[in-house]
Amino acid sequence: MANGFNVAVAGATGAVGVEMVKTLEKRNFPVKNLKLLASARSAGKTMKFKGEDVVIEEMTHDSFKGVDIALFSAGGDISREYRPFVVESGAVMIDNSSAFRMDDDVPLVVPEVNAEDIKLHKGVIANPNCTTAIMLVAVAPLHRAKGLRRIVAATYQAASGAGAKGMHELIVQAREVLDGKAVNPVAFAHQIAFNLIPHIDAFKENGYTKEELKMLNESRKMLHLPELLVSCTCVRIPVLRAHSEALNLEFENDITPEEARAIIEAAPGVQLVDDPADKRYPMPLDATEKYDVLCGRIRQDISRNDKRGLDIFVSGDQVLKGAALNAVQIAELL
Numbered sequence: 159m160a161n162g163f164n165v166a167v168a169g170a171t172g173a174v175g176v177e178m179v180k181t182l183e184k185r186n187f188p189v190k191n192l193k194l195l196a197s198a199r200s201a202g203k204t205m206k207f208k209g210e211d212v213v214i215e216e217m218t219h220d221s222f223k224g225v226d227i228a229l230f231s232a233g234g235d236i237s238r239e240y241r242p243f244v245v246e247s248g249a250v251m252i253d254n255s256s257a258f259r260m261d262d263d264v265p266l267v268v269p270e271v272n273a274e275d276i277k278l279h280k281g282v283i284a285n286p287n288c289t290t291a292i293m294l295v296a297v298a299p300l301h302r303a304k305g306l307r308r309i310v311a312a313t314y315q316a317a318s319g320a321g322a323k324g325m326h327e328l329i330v331q332a333r334e335v336l337d338g339k340a341v342n343p344v345a346f347a348h349q350i351a352f353n354l355i356p357h358i359d360a361f362k363e364n365g366y367t368k369e370e371l372k373m374l375n376e377s378r379k380m381l382h383l384p385e386l387l388v389s390c391t392c393v394r395i396p397v398l399r400a401h402s403e404a405l406n407l408e409f410e411n412d413i414t415p416e417e418a419r420a421i422i423e424a425a426p427g428v429q430l431v432d433d434p435a436d437k438r439y440p441m442p443l444d445a446t447e448k449y450d451v452l453c454g455r456i457r458q459d460i461s462r463n464d465k466r467g468l469d470i471f472v473s474g475d476q477v478l479k480g481a482a483l484n485a486v487q488i489a490e491l492l
């Protein structure tokens with residue numbers, strides 16, 4: 159579009175929405191007009207975009223008239239309610255929630271992994287689960303070179319995965335614990351400060367959580383690998399922002415750590431940080447506010463008698479690459 163796009167951000171005041179607005183600005187996305195939408199609680203407040211105050215509006219079914227691209231980040235129920243109104247208005251909906259990710263008519267996209275799927279959209283494109291997005295930015299180039307068969311993962315997920323309220327709870331609770339006060343967990347099932355919680359999203363009958371099953375199902379869909387094997391344990395840790403993951407990978411073909419490092423170095427969206435002798439490896443503090451996922455601790459899996467197994471460690475800012483940045487990158491490719 160010659161003069162740029164009319165863009166709406168639904169959930170503009172949230173952990174992801176705020177970063178969407180910043181990312182549109184930082185990447186100089188061609189915005190003709192920006193509409194910031196949130197609940198009635200935020201209506202009338204302002205947010206800065208390119209130095210200007212933009213007034214936040216209460217989102218209604220009529221909010222999308224004249225909008226070209228709607229970046230949605232206000233929760234799955236809201237995405238479900240608004241989808242028909244967005245699509246009817248002619249806007250493309252790029253949705254961060256889990257509402258439509260596994261629908262056959264909705265491409266699920268990380269641009270570095272499966273940008274070609276964007277063109278299949280029928281009005282809605284889904285952004286994957288943040289943990290899955292970070293993993294696949296590093297794993298997809300290895301898969302393209304060597305054929306991925308199986309992933310065994312343990313995650314270390316930041317409080318920001320539970321939104322603005324999750325980050326707030328960690329900060330407040332850390333102070334309460336240090337001051338010897340009683341804590342009152344709300345965003346998390348238990349005290350998160352000075353603790354970790356191996357429970358993210360609801361448990362299913364097989365003992366896995368929904369978060370863990372997203373790693374399986376969403377990876378299969380984006381890599382177009384219906385037989386891919388994935389087992390995962392997702393853990394919430396008292397880090398403010400940026401998720402990390404320990405990944406054990408099995409391939410169809412031999413792969414050495416040297417080959418893997420060369421592949422990662424050449425891949426888009428991922429930065430090799432792998433010099434243990436110099437104490438350089440991915441860490442969430444280093445990944446925070448970075449667009450690239452950090453990948454390191456690359457080593458041959460010594461539990462096998464062949465060279466088809468690797469262990470790697472990744473850290474990525476899940477509010478950015480797992481959500482806001484990914485959505486803006488998709489918009490750039492429309």
Ligand SMILES: NC(=O)C1=CN([C@@H]2O[C@H](COP(=O)(O)OP(=O)(O)OC[C@H]3O[C@@H](n4cnc5c(N)ncnc54)[C@H](OP(=O)(O)O)[C@@H]3O)[C@@H](O)[C@H]2O)C=CC1
Nearest residue numbers: 169171172173174196197200231232233255288321322481
């Ligand atoms: N946090 C993360 O890392 C990731 C989040 N996501 C997904 O993104 C979505 C948002 O997450 P997050 O930013 O963390 O959540 P937050 O709780 O931080 O923000 C929620 C946003 O939704 C808005 N909202 C709530 N109710 C309404 C309503 N009735 N009408 C309009 N807007 C409303 C809020 O507005 P107000 O301030 O006015 O209440 C706020 O802007 C979720 O679906 C989440 O699963 C996906 C990947 C990663």
Ligand SMILES: N[C@@H](CC(=O)OP(=O)(O)O)C(=O)O
Nearest residue numbers: 254255256287288315319320
């Ligand atoms: N579940 C992620 C964040 C998230 O919102 O995921 P999803 O979009 O799949 O519900 C976390 O808590 O770290």
